[in-house]
Amino acid sequence: MIEALALSKRHGSRLAVDDLSFTVPDGAVTGLLGPAGAGKTTVLRLAVGLDRGSGLVLFDGVPFAALPRPAHAVGVALDARAVHPGRTAGGHLRALAAGAGVPRRRVGEVLERVGLVGAQGLRPAAFRRGAAQRLAVAGALLGRPRALLLDDPFAGLDDDDRGWLQQLVRRHAEAGGSVLLAATRAADVLGCADALVVLRRGRLAARGPAAELLAGAGSSVLVRASDPGLLAAAVLRWGGSVDPLPDGALVVSGLDMAAVGEVARAEGVALHELSLRGADLDAALQSLELPETALVGTRRGPGRTAQPSQPALDAQPVPDAAPPAAPGAPAVTA
Incomplete structure (x- = not known):
């Protein structure tokens, strides 16, 4: 379970995130929605300690900085292009695995999971956007984490890659994981999100089950x-x-x-x-003002609220999503 508690962050004189609280239960995908500059990336950076602010984010009751093996609890993909230019896709993942204490054999497993087996020896600089996002997700999956944090992974994807990613996060949640999925467009998360958290200028505009918010937005x-x-x-x-x-x-x-x-x-x-x-679903969601109620997603698959006393995450890993059909050729361009 992911709990954000009274998050706030200033960038100079601008309040980037203002007293934001929400919960992502196990077994659910939550879409963190808002236009560029709404505060989505800042929320994710605060969650893993890349930005400093006030408030707290807990993963199964524990702050990210206090997790003994963070990559085994939380998988993070914030920038698909954050890859050393001199490394191949396989080399990039091997470096991440070494830093996270993950066995090297896991690299081949996650590459297969995301449909990039044939691209292992290629440099990510040659990848199209969809392949770069697949590699970023592979890195997030290395430690078999229970929680996933993905920052706008749908940007620039074609329909095939978008459908693949929606299926992957949906299955991760159905296996008992929790997924916080930042997106600029509501249409990107409608196929996989149980609940939505809608931001406007760093403040909470609306939150609740996706079906209820969409009905309120007049879709x-x-x-x-x-x-x-x-x-x-x-x-x-x-x-x-x-x-x-x-x-x-x-x-x-x-x-x-x-x-x-x-x-x-x-x-x-x-x-x-x-x-x-809808004529403008994103604008309609931004205009909603709903009561401050706890966010509880409608679970579509098995899931349970994890307790802080549960066994170590690597002892009871969340199974990876069953691999969707890989594309006929590696998802890269020359």
């Missing part, structure tokens, strides 16, 4: 189906509203994506597309 669902007419009639019976588009797609309001999927299944209608839609 709708875009659907393309094999029988739009049949699906539209069923949605109306279930209490939703439907706005047909000229190309045959439907915009559904009043039901979330899960409910629309259930309606389609009950009616035997095949879905070709099911996605969230």
Whole structure:
């Protein structure tokens, strides 16, 4: 479990983070959302002691600086390009493993996990953005940590890499881990986040289960189906509203994506597309002002709240996500 308690940080005269508190329970992915300059990176840097401020971040009840083997408890990826230019991808990970007290054999395991086996001998300077992010995530996974902190890993990714990363963090949470995932765009985390923490100018704008916040932001669902007419009639019976588009797609309001999927299944209608839609979802989330309540994500998989007295993390590691299908060729460019 990750607990942020009254975090504050100033950069000169500017208050970068202002009295921020939230909790990421085990078994959950939490999206830390906000535009550039909202304070997301500062929160992550405060969590691992790279910035100094007031407040505290606890990992299973222990501050990062007090963890006896930090890489075995917390996996961190803050900058995908923070790689020595003279090292290969494998060399970079071997250096990280040596510093963290991780066996060298783990390097091959994490490279396979992120689909970069064929890129082990290549220099990361030649990587495209998706491959660089995969390498950064591999470094975060080296110690089999329970908690993951990832800073805007979706920036610049194509759809394949975005889907891969969403699947990886989702499975890490389902194995009992906790994931704090900073992102600039809400659309990047909607496929994997249980809960959202929305920042505006360093202050908490909203927090809570993702489905509730999205409903409050007025989001709708875009659907393309094999029988739009049949699906539209069923949605109306279930209490939703439907706005047909000229190309045959439907915009559904009043039901979330899960409910629309259930309606389609009950009616035997095949879905070709099911996605969230909004004129400006990020702006809508930023405008929300919700009560100060504890953040508890809706868990989709097995997870439990870890106690400070639990056995050492390396004695009971969180299993890695099952490897998604690796791309047909190494995810690099010459």
